Amino acid sequence: MNKNSLYKGCLEPLLLKLLNDNGRMYGYEITQKVKELTIGELQITEGALYPLLHRLEADGVLTTEVENIGNRPRKYYKLTEEGEKQKSHALEELENFMRTMQLLLKPQTI
Amino acid sequence: MREITNNEIKKIFEFCEDYGISYYDVQVELVDHLASSIEQQQEQNLEMSFEDAFLNARKKFSNCFDELVKEKAKQIVKQEKKAQLKCFASFFRWPKMVKTFLFIGISLVLAYFFPSIAKYVALTILAPSMLLIIIYPDIFYGRVDNYIRPTIPFSKDKYIQVQPLLIFNRKNNLTFLAKIGAVLFNFSYLLFFNIESLHKEKIISLFYFGLAGINFIGYFAFKEQRDRLLQYAVKNYPEAFQLRKY
Numbered sequence: 001m002n003k004n005s006l007y008k009g010c011l012e013p014l015l016l017k018l019l020n021d022n023g024r025m026y027g028y029e030i031t032q033k034v035k036e037l038t039i040g041e042l043q044i045t046e047g048a049l050y051p052l053l054h055r056l057e058a059d060g061v062l063t064t065e066v067e068n069i070g071n072r073p074r075k076y077y078k079l080t081e082e083g084e085k086q087k088s089h090a091l092e093e094l095e096n097f098m099r100t101m102q103l104l105l106k107p108q109t110i
Numbered sequence: 111m112r113e114i115t116n117n118e119i120k121k122i123f124e125f126c127e128d129y130g131i132s133y134y135d136v137q138v139e140l141v142d143h144l145a146s147s148i149e150q151q152q153e154q155n156l157e158m159s160f161e162d163a164f165l166n167a168r169k170k171f172s173n174c175f176d177e178l179v180k181e182k183a184k185q186i187v188k189q190e191k192k193a194q195l196k197c198f199a200s201f202f203r204w205p206k207m208v209k210t211f212l213f214i215g216i217s218l219v220l221a222y223f224f225p226s227i228a229k230y231v232a233l234t235i236l237a238p239s240m241l242l243i244i245i246y247p248d249i250f251y252g253r254v255d256n257y258i259r260p261t262i263p264f265s266k267d268k269y270i271q272v273q274p275l276l277i278f279n280r281k282n283n284l285t286f287l288a289k290i291g292a293v294l295f296n297f298s299y300l301l302f303f304n305i306e307s308l309h310k311e312k313i314i315s316l317f318y319f320g321l322a323g324i325n326f327i328g329y330f331a332f333k334e335q336r337d338r339l340l341q342y343a344v345k346n347y348p349e350a351f352q353l354r355k356y
Contacts, residue, residue, distance in 0.1 A: 073346075
């Protein structure tokens with residue numbers, strides 16, 4: 001099974017956590033940070049990242065600001081107040097999901 | 111740290127144009143992503159040429175540029191619809207509701223006490239308010255394929271839009287209020303035809319004034335949200351505008 005399809009559903013809570021920990025981030029930085037934190041295990045594709053960022057922005061979870069860095073503009077994403085609330089909820093859901101998975105796979109460890 | 115040159119940035123912008131991505135706000139994000147990737151590759155491999163690094167960076171998008179633009183356009187419509195409805199709702203909350211109720215209240219008092227004149231006054235208000243809310247957004251936003259470069263009044267100076275922006279290129283949503291108004295207006299004669307009442311005239315004038323009031327509030331809300339969007343665009347994408355001083 002393709003590991004990326006397993007990670008797909010976890011992308012949103014992970015992204016919210018990253019933005020919460022780092023304040024504001026731009027698209028490329030997010031892909032590199034995830035790669036670095038997971039030692040290359042999880043690589044977010046551009047085709048998955050940007051639609052997610054744009055959806056979260058439309059939902060009011062993220063807000064954006066554009067800043068000039070040298071010779072080009074850069075768009076930064078950060079959490080809104082609503083986004084901070086959603087982050088806690090999304091992480092809680094993810095933890096529940098992981099507990100359930102562990103329960104199914106290794107019942108004796110719980 | 112290796113920094114991409116102005117000429118190389120220009121090449122990436124040109125690539126976006128050639129690829130059919132004409133919206134400046136979409137280009138900005140793609141160009142920065144591709145440029146960051148090129149910079150990182152060349153940092154790790156000093157021998158790597160710009161062309162090779164650019165090709166590698168593009169491959170990561172696996173030709174999904176069109177999908178990205180379509181998806182973003184969809185999300186922008188959703189975002190704007192929400193913002194406009196929120197703005198419309200704010201006219202019915204403190205402190206703006208004072209103005210709203212005063213506006214509708216005075217109209218309804220006029221409609222009640224002077225029904226014979228009020229009906230005609232309301233009709234003359236209703237028609238332009240509908241036109242404003244239906245036509246004005248189209249003028250401002252332009253059509254999906256055929257964008258326009260509007261002159262934007264902000265104080266005395268004017269900003270001329272010189273680059274197309276996807277955030278301005280949308281189907282407007284508040285126009286639904288005017289469309290409902292137009293339908294009700296068209297069917298109103300049928301609606302009132304069978305009313306047998308001593309107050310028939312008053313009821314009709316109250317209806318028209320109410321309709322005109324709601325349409326106008328929709329227009330005010332749209333205008334407020336439009337100004338907010340313009341300020342965001344000028345602040346974040348100044349390269350898309352040219353300032354003309356008068």
